[in-house]
Amino acid sequence: MAIEPLIEIPAGEGPRSSGLSYQDLLDLETRPVPETLREQSAREIPVVKVPIDRYTSREFHDLEVEKVWKKVWQFACREEDIPEAGDHTVYDIADMSILCVRGPDMQIRAFHNVCLHRGRALKDFDGRSDELRCPFHGWSWNLDGSLKEIPCRWDFPHVEKDEYELPQVKVGTWGGFVFINMDPHCEPLSNFLGDLPNHFERWPLEKRYKEAHVAKLMRCNWKANQEAFMEAYHVVGTHPQMLAGIGDANTQYDAWDTFSRAMTPNMTPSPHLTWEPTQQDQINSMMSASLDSPPMFNVPEDMTARQMLGQMTRMQLQNTVPSVQSLTDSELSDSFYYSLFPNFHPWAAYNRIVYRFRPYGNEPDKAIMEVIYLSPYQGTRPSPAKVHWLDFDEPWSNASKEFGSLSKVFAQDSYNLPKVQKGLAAANHSHVTFANYQETKIRHFHSLLEKHINA
Numbered sequence: 001m002a003i004e005p006l007i008e009i010p011a012g013e014g015p016r017s018s019g020l021s022y023q024d025l026l027d028l029e030t031r032p033v034p035e036t037l038r039e040q041s042a043r044e045i046p047v048v049k050v051p052i053d054r055y056t057s058r059e060f061h062d063l064e065v066e067k068v069w070k071k072v073w074q075f076a077c078r079e080e081d082i083p084e085a086g087d088h089t090v091y092d093i094a095d096m097s098i099l100c101v102r103g104p105d106m107q108i109r110a111f112h113n114v115c116l117h118r119g120r121a122l123k124d125f126d127g128r129s130d131e132l133r134c135p136f137h138g139w140s141w142n143l144d145g146s147l148k149e150i151p152c153r154w155d156f157p158h159v160e161k162d163e164y165e166l167p168q169v170k171v172g173t174w175g176g177f178v179f180i181n182m183d184p185h186c187e188p189l190s191n192f193l194g195d196l197p198n199h200f201e202r203w204p205l206e207k208r209y210k211e212a213h214v215a216k217l218m219r220c221n222w223k224a225n226q227e228a229f230m231e232a233y234h235v236v237g238t239h240p241q242m243l244a245g246i247g248d249a250n251t252q253y254d255a256w257d258t259f260s261r262a263m264t265p266n267m268t269p270s271p272h273l274t275w276e277p278t279q280q281d282q283i284n285s286m287m288s289a290s291l292d293s294p295p296m297f298n299v300p301e302d303m304t305a306r307q308m309l310g311q312m313t314r315m316q317l318q319n320t321v322p323s324v325q326s327l328t329d330s331e332l333s334d335s336f337y338y339s340l341f342p343n344f345h346p347w348a349a350y351n352r353i354v355y356r357f358r359p360y361g362n363e364p365d366k367a368i369m370e371v372i373y374l375s376p377y378q379g380t381r382p383s384p385a386k387v388h389w390l391d392f393d394e395p396w397s398n399a400s401k402e403f404g405s406l407s408k409v410f411a412q413d414s415y416n417l418p419k420v421q422k423g424l425a426a427a428n429h430s431h432v433t434f435a436n437y438q439e440t441k442i443r444h445f446h447s448l449l450e451k452h453i454n455a
């Protein structure tokens with residue numbers, strides 16, 4: 001397949017929205033501001049237009065499988081999903097399947113989830129067992145991948161035990177997440193993560209538990225899906241109910257080697273507004289069903305909405321987050337959404353969200369979107385939530401038990417996406433076009449994708 005080129009412009013600065021910048025808001029803090037929030041990345045991403053067939057064609061999907069999914073570190077499960085010896089979980093990506101297993105030595109190993117006899121998937125489901133036994137003819141392996149037993153062993157004189165160890169893939173961990181990489185020559189996970197762990201030092205994700213995990217099947221390409229969660233530019237069009245209390249166009253965007261971040265301030269009015277919301281309007285926009293509904297919380301006279309949200313969150317977290325008194329109002333109010341190439345999106349501070357997006361099998365126009373809540377806890381770690389699957393036509397409101405009113409926001413986001421895919425398939429023009437600043441994260445993603453595809 002001839003790969004359509006990206007279209008680039010010279011890298012560099014550009015204009016910014018009116019209104020308070022994120023750094024202006026940090027200047028208002030009364031507590032010391034962490035250095036990572038003060039960082040602003042250089043602007044070095046020239047990509048601005050991406051060929052539409054990257055979202056629609058099977059050929060490009062096949063390239064992604066070969067050049068990305070078989071080569072990159074990717075989040076497979078949480079360590080807490082497999083806490084005991086024999087615990088295993090299945091991670092499927094495109095048409096590949098990886099089995100993550102906790103061994104008797106408590107090490108986590110990952111294997112291709114395929115029987116070496118006639119190829120049945122070894123495990124269909126997550127679970128716990130003291131061996132990995134294929135349900136078809138009963139070949140079995142020990143939890144470390146060594147061959148254990150072949151029924152009618154006499155009939156396989158040509159099978160050498162050493163040559164029939166389950167092929168392993170590389171495993172690395174960070175923040176309580178288990179990452180796998182199918183490339184035996186890949187760089188260590190720590191190199192790939194770069195400075196990302198440093199950014200999360202104040203908000204250690206390994207000290208959280210998985211409170212919720214919802215996986216929704218989506219009728220759109222996985223990239224179109226994740227790109228809807230990498231910018232605040234769509235808030236004015238898609239979530240207008242929030243504008244009184246979100247500095248959408250004042251979001252700060254940064255991109256470093258393998259990861260990017262957005263910092264969207266909450267409890268500060270959108271520069272799109274043509275009226276001036278009160279502090280109470282700002283709280284209501286986030287905490288009530290609508291601006292007209294009775295307020296759930298009243299902002300005291302001597303406080304801003306931002307200070308109030310900071311204080312409310314500080315109180316909520318006082319028993320579970322020992323460092324909470326030293327956290328700034330920004331860390332307790334705003335949305336910090338990081339993206340690690342290619343598809344892993346942990347939110348920072350205490351917003352709890354982690355997203356993962358991946359293709360649904362080998363279908364370029366279908367995706368799996370997952371939302372995980374990682375919550376702090378007191379005492380013993382609660383058991384991690386099991387995955388709650390939502391089918392293509394199931395609404396996000398079926399996950400309101402997990403996400404409350406946020407499920408309405410996911411519904412707004414999801415409403416666009418099949419229509420994006422429909423439009424891309426119907427397009428009579430060649431490229432999608434990204435903003436110079438507010439779509440920085442997406443442009444950064446595409447420049448990394450390009451690098452992998454051309455590698």
Ligand code: FES
Nearest residue numbers: 115117118134137
């Ligand atoms: S296919 Fe697994 S034992 Fe035969």
Ligand SMILES: [Fe+2]
Nearest residue numbers: 228238239413
């Ligand atoms: Fe959204």
